[in-house]
């Protein structure tokens with residue numbers, strides 16, 4: 399793991415590897431008490447850090463397993479675990495996770511095995527919930543909970559106004575872009591979340607999968623919205639050319655280079671691409687993103703013109 403001290407209070411921790419959706423970068427906040435956020439570094443490194451630092455609270459931005467499976471280690475160590483209230487059921491039941499994710503998509507058995515055996519999911523019995531109105535007053539009163547749904551129903555980012563630092567979680571500010579591969583993801587909510595953050599004063603972004611972002615912050619949120627619009631335009635164009643849904647999904651919506659990926663990962667990538675396709679198709683049936691965000695019309699029109707060239 400790599401620990402980078404950002405301020406007196408904030409340390410950014412990156413795992414050695416993020417292969418196979420098994421880990422993410424996290425944050426140590428040392429304020430009135432010590433908080434770990436999304437410290438999913440892999441079982442051994444997380445254990446080491448928990449033992450070294452003995453935090454008072456363990457917080458996750460959302461239920462996705464690459465951010466959350468470490469919480470059972472924190473629970474076992476007697477640390478108070480906080481999960482977004484909207485996603486509490488995902489932490490307490492593997493059956494619920496499967497039913498709300500891969501189960502209805504025909505991959506329940508494979509996903510159950512992967513989550514339990516490869517990712518090491520263990521359900522929690524003792525944890526607290528938090529929401530957009532929560533102030534972590536006993537732990538870090540200066541930390542602002544930012545409700546940023548869309549990537550997941552209760553996805554949360556954390557803002558530190560004293561230093562204008564944002565821990566963005568999994569908003570997709572990395573080179574891969576925003577991800578919405580489960581049915582409970584919502585493109586409209588995600589765009590709204592990005593637009594909210596676009597209006598904020600931010601000097602540094604610490605992201606879950608894209609490292610530290612210091613340059614181009616004033617443009618990054620709109621750039622990510624543009625990527626979502628590009629996907630929408632691409633899908634609309636492919637459908638108008640007579641391409642089948644299966645062909646579009648096989649060619650990739652988010653995962654563009656998946657042909658040689660081994661099983662069961664290939665099945666999962668196709669499943670997520672299929673869901674992302676459906677989200678776009680549903681939106682297109684309602685007039686597309688600009689029907690809900692007229693302020694994006696100019697960007698959308700420019701993309702249409704480019705794709706006609």
Ligand SMILES: [Fe+2]
Nearest residue numbers: 460462549568
């Ligand atoms: Fe995620």
